[in-house]
Amino acid sequence: MDWPTSCLEVIQEEPLTVKNPKTWHHTHSYGGWGKFFQGLRESKLLATRCTNPACGEKRLFLPPRCDCVDCWHPTEWVEAPQVGTIYTHSTVTYPGELFKLPPGTPLISIEIEGVCTKLMSWLKEGKPEFGMKVKAVFNTKNPTNTILDLAWVPA
Amino acid sequence: MIKFGPGNLRIPRFERPVYLVAGGMTDFRKKYFEKNTSQLCTEALRMAVEENDLKVDAEEFRRMVNWCVYSQFADHFGDQLLAASKIHDYLGFDPLGNIEVKTGGATGGSSVLAAAQAVASGYASCVPIVGWERMDDVSTKVGNSYIASAACKDFESELGWMYAAYYALMAQRYQYENQVPHETLAKIACKNHEYAYYSPFSQNPGKYTVQDVLKNEIVSDPLTFLECCVMSVGSAVLIMCDEETAYKLSDTPIKLAAICGGTHTLRTADRRDMPILLLPNETEATYASFKGGRRREWPGFSSFLAARMAAYLAYNMAGIKDPVEDFDILETHDAFTISDIQTYEDIGLRPYGRGREFIESGECYFDGKLPTNLSGGLIGTMHAVGATGIFQIIEILWQMQGKYDKFHGNPEMWTRYGKKKPADWKSLQLKNPKRGCAISHAGTGSHVTCAILEKP
Numbered sequence: 001m002d003w004p005t006s007c008l009e010v011i012q013e014e015p016l017t018v019k020n021p022k023t024w025h026h027t028h029s030y031g032g033w034g035k036f037f038q039g040l041r042e043s044k045l046l047a048t049r050c051t052n053p054a055c056g057e058k059r060l061f062l063p064p065r066c067d068c069v070d071c072w073h074p075t076e077w078v079e080a081p082q083v084g085t086i087y088t089h090s091t092v093t094y095p096g097e098l099f100k101l102p103p104g105t106p107l108i109s110i111e112i113e114g115v116c117t118k119l120m121s122w123l124k125e126g127k128p129e130f131g132m133k134v135k136a137v138f139n140t141k142n143p144t145n146t147i148l149d150l151a152w153v154p155a
Numbered sequence: 156m157i158k159f160g161p162g163n164l165r166i167p168r169f170e171r172p173v174y175l176v177a178g179g180m181t182d183f184r185k186k187y188f189e190k191n192t193s194q195l196c197t198e199a200l201r202m203a204v205e206e207n208d209l210k211v212d213a214e215e216f217r218r219m220v221n222w223c224v225y226s227q228f229a230d231h232f233g234d235q236l237l238a239a240s241k242i243h244d245y246l247g248f249d250p251l252g253n254i255e256v257k258t259g260g261a262t263g264g265s266s267v268l269a270a271a272q273a274v275a276s277g278y279a280s281c282v283p284i285v286g287w288e289r290m291d292d293v294s295t296k297v298g299n300s301y302i303a304s305a306a307c308k309d310f311e312s313e314l315g316w317m318y319a320a321y322y323a324l325m326a327q328r329y330q331y332e333n334q335v336p337h338e339t340l341a342k343i344a345c346k347n348h349e350y351a352y353y354s355p356f357s358q359n360p361g362k363y364t365v366q367d368v369l370k371n372e373i374v375s376d377p378l379t380f381l382e383c384c385v386m387s388v389g390s391a392v393l394i395m396c397d398e399e400t401a402y403k404l405s406d407t408p409i410k411l412a413a414i415c416g417g418t419h420t421l422r423t424a425d426r427r428d429m430p431i432l433l434l435p436n437e438t439e440a441t442y443a444s445f446k447g448g449r450r451r452e453w454p455g456f457s458s459f460l461a462a463r464m465a466a467y468l469a470y471n472m473a474g475i476k477d478p479v480e481d482f483d484i485l486e487t488h489d490a491f492t493i494s495d496i497q498t499y500e501d502i503g504l505r506p507y508g509r510g511r512e513f514i515e516s517g518e519c520y521f522d523g524k525l526p527t528n529l530s531g532g533l534i535g536t537m538h539a540v541g542a543t544g545i546f547q548i549i550e551i552l553w554q555m556q557g558k559y560d561k562f563h564g565n566p567e568m569w570t571r572y573g574k575k576k577p578a579d580w581k582s583l584q585l586k587n588p589k590r591g592c593a594i595s596h597a598g599t600g601s602h603v604t605c606a607i608l609e610k611p
Contacts, residue, residue: 017188020234033309056158063310063424070157088331088456090323092375096299096316107314109324109424109456117424118456120311120324130331146313 032066035077040149043138045082047115048075059116082136083155084112084119089128100148108152110134124151157429166471167415169275174401174408175608178549179203180391182572183358183537186291187388192233193245196285199390199542200246203283207394207558209404219400222279223253226266226286228540231301233289242285259305260488261416262286263391263544264595264604268414270395280397281404286542287390298386305598307422315375319383319491321599323375325423326493328456330377332446335511337377340492341368342514344382347489347528350521351535353580355568359385359535382492384533391542393549407556412590413472414606417464419454421601428452432463434503435470436477441506453507459494459600462501469592469605470503478503479518479525483588484554486547488596488603489532498594502605521583529554529583544595544604551591551608559584 008018030037039046047060052073062080067073087109092099106123124137134152143149156163179202181187181195190198204216211219223246225239235241239255258265263286273279290298300316315321329335345365351357363381371379394404401408420426431442431453442450454460466478475481487502489495499510504518504525513519519527530536530550537546553559560582562568569576591608 012188015188030309061425063307063422069425088324088328090320090327090375090377092315092317092320092323093372094299094317094374095320096303097294097296098300098313099316100313107320107324109328116427117422118426120314120321120422120424122314147310148313 033064036064037145037149040138041140041143043140045080045136045150046077047080049078051076057116060114062112062115062117062119080115081112084110084134084152086123086128086130086132086134087111087118088130089123100144108134110152122148122151123153125153157427164467167413167468168472169271170277171275172398173271173274173411174396174398175393175411175548175552176396176401176405176408177203177207177209177394178392178545178552179206180356180542180546180549181389182356183385183387183389183539185358185386185388187289188291192238192287192289192390193242195289195388195390196242196287196392197246199392200283200285203392203394207405210406211404216404217247219281219404220248220283221251222270222273222282223248223251224266224270224273224282224284225253225255226262226284226541226545227255228257228259228262228288229301229305231304232292232298234292242287246285258602259597260490260540261544261595261597261602261604262541263546264414264593264606265416265544265602267393267395267544267548267606268416268604271411271414274395274397280400282395284393284395284545285390286392286545288539288541289388290386290539291388295386311422311424317375319378320375321423322491322494323378325456325497325599326377326491329493329497332457333508333511335493335496337369338365339511339514340382340496341365343489343492343495344368344534346520347532347534348381349535350529350583351531352577353583354531354536354563355572355574355576357531357536358387360531361535378491378493382534384490384538387537387539389537389539389542391545391549393545393552408611409552409555410609410611412607412609413469414604415465415468415472416602416604417461417468418602419459419461419600421598423456423599426454426456426460428455431507432460432467434463434467435475436503437506445507457497458507459497459501459596459603461600461603462498462594462596462605465594465603465605466502469607473607473609475607478592482525482590482592484529484551484585484591485525485527486530486551486591486593487527487532488543488547488594489528489534490538490596492534494596498596502592502594526585529585544593547593547595548606548608551593554585554588555591555608555610557584
């Protein structure tokens with residue numbers, strides 16, 4: 001039998017330190033939330049609402065939930081308004097690996113009427129300000145199939 | 156959960172008292188290729204057992220152990236699943252039972268909580284709690300993206316691949332609502348970098364001015380590098396016992412009066428408003444004018460419900476009426492300057508909206524009313540995540556046992572880590588601190604524990 005041919009690259013000898021390469025991918029199913037990401041391709045902002053008439057939470061969830069957090073009943077898909085206001089913002093100068101947005105892109109959290117959550121997203125045009133009115137835009141041409149397919153511009 | 160039922164706010168209790176007797180740690184470094192993780196954990200355990208004036212030798216101690224708790228944040232770092240098993244074997248504790256705990260940045264605090272549950276219930280009587288993180292096997296950029304995997308990968312991680320950015324969103328909102336001068340935030344950074352300067356264990360010590368911090372490069376606005384925690388390699392070990400074992404081991408055991416945990420949504424986005432949960436030192440009147448009388452507009456992005464929940468349970472469990480009056484020492488999870496101010500409010504040092512007063516009044520300094528992060532904290536000394544919550548409690552334990560100088564002032568401690576004790580070193584040993592508190596914190600507030608130590 002021959003010795004294996006793939007070898008670990010030595011970074012230093014003292015103490016012996018080697019490079020462990022990683023090259024595989026992970027398969028990730030969005031499961032019930034996939035509908036949200038598919039909706040982005042069609043310029044739809046899909047949220048969920050609890051179907052239990054007795055549930056106290058009548059507002060929409062965005063990010064969506066297939067099951068109600070308050071009563072565990074199934075939820076239904078509802079299109080959320082595509083306008084909102086900026087609740088907070090920050091621009092990251094030193095993002096981590098895997099960051100795909102252009103440098104200097106402002107991150108924002110959005111308040112939308114009738115939605116009980118404050119979706120994290122990004123501002124595609126303009127300078128962010130607290131309370132600024134924004135509208136949703138969608139990456140329909142060449143979708144990344146991530147949350148980055150949704151962005152906002154001044155309304 | 157935005158409405159509490161009667162069972163949800165039950166105050167926890169220990170069935171029997173829980174004690175801490177000894178602690179040990181390595182120094183903390185950005186890179187620590189000289190030693191593998193098993194070696195680092197052994198070094199910390201050896202310090203705990205052999206350098207804390209225990210009344211038994213290492214061999215005798217080993218025969219007393221009956222359960223172990225292991226504390227590591229991310230298997231991504233170190234690239235070894237079941238690393239706890241490898242370390243448990245290396246430490247010579249097989250075939251005793253063990254458990255590994257994982258709750259993000261609060262893993263250390265949660266590990267102490269898990270060990271306390273074992274001791275308090277009678278399941279165990281002598282438990283080493285072993286924490287570590289080795290964050291030097293990837294670049295800083297990849298490290299940040301690993302850490303950002305502890306945000307929601309479906310809906311939030313992609314927006315920055317950087318935890319500082321998720322905190323910055325909260326920081327900006329807090330600033331918008333409360334207008335804390337950046338100078339005030341910078342003072343926290345200066346304080347913790349300076350306290351780290353007196354610690355041989357520290358990774359990022361320094362005497363900085365407020366101007367240094369303000370002029371420092373921005374990571375994600377408004378946070379500068381000097382206002383953010385370090386990324387570390389190192390280990391910390393704490394020894395927990397029941398009363399009988401504690402006094403067999405030590406003449407100066409310290410009681411763990413309480414340790415409790417709270418949580419909140421991993422996604423900050425999903426935090427719905429609810430009425431403020433009041434601490435023992437607060438009443439409805441405290442918040443009569445909160446946000447113009449809108450007490451229900453909480454926690455928003457400005458407060459950590461998990462920290463409030465943990466403090467609510469722990470204060471009621473330990474009989475704390477007013478934290479600033481009742482505590483003599485505090486360690487907060489100062490991952491970022493602004494989250495530190497937010498925490499001051501969550502744990503009731505000041506009412507919501509007034510956290511800045513705790514630093515501006517000078518109370519949080521060594522010679523103040525409630526010295527905070529004399530260890531140097533996460534900004535100055537370390538954030539080897541799995542070790543962090545344990546490290547904080549060890550620093551309080553040593554203060555209460557009068558051992559600050561022994562571990563920080565001995566020139567040999569400095570040479571052990573290849574450092575020289577600074578000529579202008581000063582002792583941060585407090586005069587007879589009787590009660591202390593440590594806050595361990597994960598995510599943008601996904602898990603928080605609140606531990607209360609007390610002199611018996």
